Amino acid sequence: MEHTSLLERILRGIALTLVVIFFMFPIVWILMMSFQTNETILRIPPQLVFKPTLANYTALITGKLTTAAGTLDIAFMRNLWNSVFLSVTSVAVALLLGVPAAYAFARHKFRGSEDIAFTLLSFRFAPALLVLLPLTLYFQKLGLANTYIGLIWVYQLICLPLILWIVRGYFEDIPADIEYAYRIAGHSWFATFRKIALPLAGPGIAAAGLLAFIFAWNNFVFALVLASADKQPVTVGALAFITSSGIQYGQISAAIVLSITPTLALALYAQRYLVEGLSLGAVKG
Amino acid sequence: MIPSALTISGVDKFYGPIDRGVHAVQNLTMEIGRGEIVALLGSSGCGKTSTLRMIAGFEEVSRGTISVAGRKVHTLPPVKRNVAMAFEGYSLYPPLTVRENMAFALKAAKLRKSDVDAKVASIAKLLEIEDILERYPSSISGGQQQRASLGRALIREADLHLLDEPMGQLEPQLRAVLRGRIKHFIKERGLTAILVTHDQTEANALADRIAVMEGGVLQQFDTPDMLKQRPANLFTGTFVGEPPMNVFEAYVGTAADKINLRLPDGLSLDYDKDAFSGSVRDELLKRQRVVIGIRPYAVRRSKDGVPATVSANQWLGDQTHIAADFAGGSLVLVEHDRTRLELGAPINISIDPKNLHVFDQSSGMAISHGMELA
Numbered sequence: 001m002e003h004t005s006l007l008e009r010i011l012r013g014i015a016l017t018l019v020v021i022f023f024m025f026p027i028v029w030i031l032m033m034s035f036q037t038n039e040t041i042l043r044i045p046p047q048l049v050f051k052p053t054l055a056n057y058t059a060l061i062t063g064k065l066t067t068a069a070g071t072l073d074i075a076f077m078r079n080l081w082n083s084v085f086l087s088v089t090s091v092a093v094a095l096l097l098g099v100p101a102a103y104a105f106a107r108h109k110f111r112g113s114e115d116i117a118f119t120l121l122s123f124r125f126a127p128a129l130l131v132l133l134p135l136t137l138y139f140q141k142l143g144l145a146n147t148y149i150g151l152i153w154v155y156q157l158i159c160l161p162l163i164l165w166i167v168r169g170y171f172e173d174i175p176a177d178i179e180y181a182y183r184i185a186g187h188s189w190f191a192t193f194r195k196i197a198l199p200l201a202g203p204g205i206a207a208a209g210l211l212a213f214i215f216a217w218n219n220f221v222f223a224l225v226l227a228s229a230d231k232q233p234v235t236v237g238a239l240a241f242i243t244s245s246g247i248q249y250g251q252i253s254a255a256i257v258l259s260i261t262p263t264l265a266l267a268l269y270a271q272r273y274l275v276e277g278l279s280l281g282a283v284k285g
Numbered sequence: 286m287i288p289s290a291l292t293i294s295g296v297d298k299f300y301g302p303i304d305r306g307v308h309a310v311q312n313l314t315m316e317i318g319r320g321e322i323v324a325l326l327g328s329s330g331c332g333k334t335s336t337l338r339m340i341a342g343f344e345e346v347s348r349g350t351i352s353v354a355g356r357k358v359h360t361l362p363p364v365k366r367n368v369a370m371a372f373e374g375y376s377l378y379p380p381l382t383v384r385e386n387m388a389f390a391l392k393a394a395k396l397r398k399s400d401v402d403a404k405v406a407s408i409a410k411l412l413e414i415e416d417i418l419e420r421y422p423s424s425i426s427g428g429q430q431q432r433a434s435l436g437r438a439l440i441r442e443a444d445l446h447l448l449d450e451p452m453g454q455l456e457p458q459l460r461a462v463l464r465g466r467i468k469h470f471i472k473e474r475g476l477t478a479i480l481v482t483h484d485q486t487e488a489n490a491l492a493d494r495i496a497v498m499e500g501g502v503l504q505q506f507d508t509p510d511m512l513k514q515r516p517a518n519l520f521t522g523t524f525v526g527e528p529p530m531n532v533f534e535a536y537v538g539t540a541a542d543k544i545n546l547r548l549p550d551g552l553s554l555d556y557d558k559d560a561f562s563g564s565v566r567d568e569l570l571k572r573q574r575v576v577i578g579i580r581p582y583a584v585r586r587s588k589d590g591v592p593a594t595v596s597a598n599q600w601l602g603d604q605t606h607i608a609a610d611f612a613g614g615s616l617v618l619v620e621h622d623r624t625r626l627e628l629g630a631p632i633n634i635s636i637d638p639k640n641l642h643v644f645d646q647s648s649g650m651a652i653s654h655g656m657e658l659a
Binding site for chain 2: 175176177178180181182183184185186187188189196199200
């Protein structure tokens, strides 16, 4: 960087500031909205100075939404818990199934292996709405509609291909000879998978898991159709804030702040881990 | 007979479907005695590494059997074969230090810690890596990684030690020193080692016997001396030896007590029949067309020789390589003095008939060799 002139640095600073404002503005604005009432939010022109209130958060946490038309029960905390449970379980199941599968696809070329891998990837090609109708019918017949198991199953359409394809690439990047060296020193292939392949692909698995978590967390349409109120995640639950007496912007904002907090925290934590993992796992050869 | 450490019999390797895929190793049969050091020598793609990997168990054997120390192992997983291997790409475990990498297999074999430490210390001394034992693979040079990888293989007590290009990354001086030490180490402990290399000097220096491979076929499996003096075919003849053997097609003519070898471009080498060794003379007289091979060391400049034109002249520090246009091709000769010849200068060369190798013109198989065995 020693060759950059002052002008260049100033321009770079301006560009960076613009980018940061562009990306951060909605989040900051929502954070501000979450501490305001509907009246202050809807004031024109909008004002940066206001008297903060915790009413929105209280309403969400107690589950009582007070509107002009009366008091409404909302299941936001329940929805939040559903989101956490569904996303965590789905990613866990996808990791459990996807990581060994990715290893198999990376290391063992068997007849049809490419076709199977591609079929799994193609799950992500189909528009969700296209598969929803048959899926709903099947699920009702099978008794899976409106169950956690059914939802986690459908979430595999989102998580499994993602994990499989990302992790497979990481496994393929590990020189096979490192594993051979371990095996010839007296270890079974399973021990090699656990002690060599898994740790070396760790950063990749973490990245894939994180991505899958975000996709699962943000899913809307599967849960909208396949789950009723008590199984719905926050993405669907947020619809409850559009009431007959108006849209509750304050509560929506608070709900958004609460629902992006877990993913944001996870992303920040995993980012640190990813950088560490990548610099430790430098494999020469 | 020496007990067999490794028996490979009728082994084929196909990449892809059997009989239709790439035929990487073809009907390979060889036997290696206990305590022998054998080099698999060949250019890339000749099947030497595939062979090594089949012995180790990383590649499936398409056909045939492999036995290590009398046990059939070709269907066993690597862990049950009791072989150690040093990998061409080093393949050290990144999260472990050099010491841990080397001690690794010993710990897995439940050796006492004091024994492990002693072994690591002695191998580290042998390979001159004592000062990097506590370092991680990512922080040491390629040559150091290679030595660590070699150490990780040599430290084990196994029925077979497989070394894949074990010294490719080392500096020349160190390589020469280590070759000697490693050979001594292997011999002293009575280990059996198979090394894969494309470096003839390394094969010559380390190996008791060399298996020359080309196109997946074992061309010849013999001692370094025999490979030089009794090449089985044109391939080994021209592959082994530096600079390579000169080869020319020749028509055999006889006149009275003379044999003349007529080369392309109208040149003719005339010799007394008695000038050849017995078998070479008899074989030549039976044939009309042959391929003759002449080692560069057996070609001399002499006033009454046949004419050639200098096309290159290199002083290598201890010998001069002279290339000359000769008989429609190129001929290389070696002189031990520093010779300075102008490009295009005419020279006359003579070839000692006692040093001729004679090959069959169509099959390339050796027919007869002039040189007496050393």
